[in-house]
Each structure stands twice: as structure tokens, then as C-alpha cells.
Amino acid sequence: MSRPITKLLIANRGEIAVRVIRTAQRLGIATVLVCHELDLGSPASVMADEIVMLEGRTGVAAYLDAAQILAAAQKAGADAIHPGYGFLSENAAFAKAVSEAGLIFVGPTAAMIDLMGDKVRARAFAQKHGVPVAPSVIEDDDPVNFVAKARALGAPLLVKPSAGGGGKGMRIVRDMAKLDEEIAQARSEGARYFGDGRLYVERFVEEPRHIEVQVFGDGQGHVIHLGERECSAQRRFQKIIEETPSPVLTPDLRARICQAAVDLARAAHYANAGTVEFIYGRDEFYFLEMNTRLQVEHPVTEEVTGLDLVEWQLRIAAGEGLPCTQSEIRSNGHAIELRIYAESPSRGFLPTTGPLLVFDPPEGEGVRIDTGFVQGQRVTSAFDPMLAKLIIHAPDRSSAIDRACDALREFVILGCETNIEFLGALTGSSAFRSGDVHTGFIDANPHLAQAPDVEGEALMRVLGAACMALPVLREEAEEIPTLHAMMGGWRN
């Protein structure tokens, strides 16, 4: 059953490519990186033992080109492919093609990706195996009575495209008079984004929190969990801060939610790393979806458990089975991940671009940086605008927050606007400190995204620093014998 991996192709880019290469090299596995010309010279391309160039009309198109990437793996003699996250990581056809070509896909089976990728089937599977799901109506089950049944569920409702993900096309309906209109719009958005207008409607949890459980399976029905992560700090349905343990779960709820995730994965005979996502509110939790890949936020789990999740993925993919039993998993302290984005919080979190004239992440005890950027690189609109993940580990939540705020103040990025100050304001807010942040919190508190006015002494410090940074101002001042020489202007 065991089948060692000796040469691994990484079908990704940026920080996750760096992350996978680092572990592979530590394990003595040769690495091949596929690389679009826009990424030549990136940290991952420098670290990889071998590079195969990808052709593509755009960078994103290149990393989505399954046939080209598989051909690259075969040509390079790789025996396994790690898909990272995003791109082809949850593409069942790609996983299937990789297996059929006799290579190892580092992830679950194509059938599992397929099942969990269809929100409606995944939900039905969860419900069948006793995992709590929100009261809901699925259009496929009874299209004729769909709207009437949705109305009968009562407000508030969440309308989602069946094929959806990433929050696209999701609509909250509090006023049932608008239900028809919202359904029509969600259907049109679903058709536009996913080519599939089918919908489902479920009870919306007010002030919901996003809690997910990291699981690993061996594909033989053995599954363990590595605890939960809370990812309730979101803007536009996308996570920006994740932490473990969740500040809101009691030991009893934590045990129940982790067990529900394990039950689901075990029933599926799940293989490799997976994350079961739940919506939590008012002491109840409902299954949301299962992500069949490594998550962006996996480092917080690594920090508290001391485990290398990429190593686990590679060992399981090589047929070694689960590296630990459930009782051997220990969690130590508190970890928080903050996603540094090139974006403008005060302008609706719109992505920004620019040269990284200075890119100087903080260092220190309990501070980890996962990034695919270096100083001198240019941030463009070609790829995702995440610049780095700042991961903090401390003995308890309060000191982790303090350490995070300090590290954010020390993180210097010049040349491109980022969300660093916003993350500092959010992390340092009394709501975050007291663990009261829900998924709608950032949208409901737009003041956090506004840059504070710079006045008085602080203004003089900024202007003074700017003047001293400009050679012309200092040179002019040094040429002036007296202040009076400059009075009265220079033009008749």
C-alpha cells in the first residue's frame, strides 16, 4: 500500500508553493514547480529544485491548465502533485486525471472532491450521517413549490447558489416581501458566476460565527481531528483573521463540533486533509461545507499542535496512514493568523497595486511569516492580493492579541497600500478582545476601516519625517543663512 514520494510537483504559486516546497525539502523530496513567466524570480521559483514554465494567456489561466500541468509532471518525472489551495485543488477532473496517469494526487479522491463540491449533495450526505444542518429548502427536490416552502421557513433566510462558494451570489432576506426579488437576483448571479442557476435557501443565523474543524483521514475510515479554528472576522464573506482555539466554544460544544466533523469524514472514508466548516450561533452549529484541501489558515493549527500539516498530507498520500492517534494530539496556547492584503480598507477593501519598495515583515518569538513576496517585487492585479500571513503563537489569547498588535505595528510595507492598520484596529478593538466578532461585524462597523485623522503633534511628526526624507528640503534649508532671506517669496 505504501508508495514513497520521491519527486513532487507543486501545482501552485505564491506563499503556499513556498510552504509546500519547504516541507518537501525537509523530508528529502525533490521539488518541481510549475511557473508562469509573471512568477519567474519569485521566492518559490528560487527555492524549487526544478522549474517547468507554463504557457498561458494570463497567469491565472496557466495555473488552471490541468492538461499542461499534468504533462509537466510526467515530463519532469514527478510521482506526485500537490495542488495547494485555490486553482486546481478542488477540481475533481484534475484529481482523476492525475490518478489515471499513475501519479499521486496529494488530497482526497476525485469522487470525494466531487461530492463535497456540490453543496446540495454534501449537505444531504451530512444530514444522512447525523451532522446538524440548518433548516432548508433545496430547489432540486421540488422546483414547483420551492418559493412557497422557502417562505414557510420564515425570516431571516439565506439564499445561495447550489454550485456556489466564496460568498458569491449569497443573499440575506429579512423582509419576506422581497423574497421573490432576491431569489431572482441570486439565480442570475449563480448563473453568471457558476453557470448554474439552481438555488437553495436555509435559515440564516443572526450574528453567525464561522468555526471549522481540521480533519485528516487515511481513506480506510480512520479519521482524527486537530481541533477547530474560528474564522469569524470576514470582509465580503472572506476570512481575514483566523484563530485557534475559538474564544466562544465551551469544552462541551468543542467536543461536539469536533466529533461531528470526524463523523462526517469517517462516513465518507475521507482521505488526506480536509476542513469541515460550520456556522455557529446561540449554542447551535450547522454544517456549512467541507473543503477538500489544505486551508489558507492551516498554520494556526500547526502552531498550537506543533505538527506540520503538509508533512501529514505527504505521508498520507504516500500510503503511510495517519501519523498520530487522536489521543496523541495536544494543543498548546493560542494562535492567530492575520492576512495581509494589498487593499484599501477605506475604499471598500478594493485591491491595490504597486511596487514593494520596502517589504520588511516583523520577527521575534511567536511570530511566523508565510509569504510569497520579497522586497522589490511588484504587486499587480494578475493574482490574488494576499501579500503575507502573519501568524502569532502565545501562551494565551490575550497575550497573542498583544503580540499580534505589536507585530502589525512593526510590519513595514512601503509602495503599496495594505490592510495592516485596519487589522491592527480590528485586533485591538474591544469587540475582538472580548471574542464578540461575528461574520457581519466588519461590515457593520465601517469606522474600523477609516484611517484616523492625523492632527497636532502626530501631524508634525509625519510632516517632519517627510521633510527630512526629501533631500531638496534639507538642502534648501542648509543654504539659507537666515530665515529672513526666504521671506517675501520669489516672484515679482
Place this chain on the structure above:
Amino acid sequence: MRHGLDLHGTVHDVFLSPVPGGFRLHAAGQEALIVLEGETQGFLALAIDGEDCEVRYAIAGEEIFLHLDGRHYHLRHHEPVRRFASADATEANAAARAPMPGTVVRIAVEAGASVSAGDAILVIESMKLETTIRAWRDGVVEAVHVGEGATFERGTLLVSLVEDS
């Protein structure tokens, strides 16, 4: 000369004057004493009114990127010449004099040409920076008093405008 620094859409007049051991900043109706305690490329160690201030900076054209006191700032530098030209557009000022010593890089108009406010008249280089001197109001170029390549001292008459008749 008063330079302008645009921070979050507000342009602040700034002016540095020499004082023993440092500079005095005149800005925003206030003054502050600045002492330079050390510097390396992209880094300044300052004391501003006695308070330490460690600054990381990068300059790209007229853009100034700063990091100090745990925050990032993005400013834009407005050259004095351009500022005066636009700020005094309503006044019937007749001539522009050199704001600082420099060299004429290029002359864009000839005597007798009609210009509109904002049109480039000549480009000068001073303090390693090229600066375009623009018409500060509508008018006719009476004379360009310097030639291309000429060097000039501060206060030299550069160009004069007359009212359009």
C-alpha cells in the same frame, strides 16, 4: 520656499529653516524642532521636539511612503514653483523668478505665444529634480529671459507674461 505635502487630500505648507544642531519645521500653523540623530538608506532616526522618531521611508517620484510610530503614511510632494504658479493664478503677477539655483533644461514656448494657465513654459533642474514651470494664468509670453542650458541663481528672472490684449 514653501513646499506642499499632500496627506489624505489635504495639502500642508511646509518649510524647514536651519537652527543650531537641527531644523525647525514650520507647518500647519505650528513649529517643531527636528534633530537628525542618524540615517542610513531609507531610515532616519529623528528627535522631534525631543521625542524619538524612527522613520522608514521610500520615495518614488513625487510620492513619499513613510512608516513611523507603527503606522504607514502616503504623501505627495508639491514643488514650490508649480504651487505658486497655480495658487496665485488670479493675481496679475507679471513674472516668475527662479525659486532656487539651477539649470534650464528646456524651453517650451517662444515670446509672443499665448498660454493658458497650467501650460508648460520651461523646465528647470534644481537640486537634482526637474521642475516644470507652468503658466500661472492665461496670457501672452512677453519674454523668456534665460536660454536652454543656462545656469541661474536664485531670484533670476525666468519668464514674464502680459495680459492677452
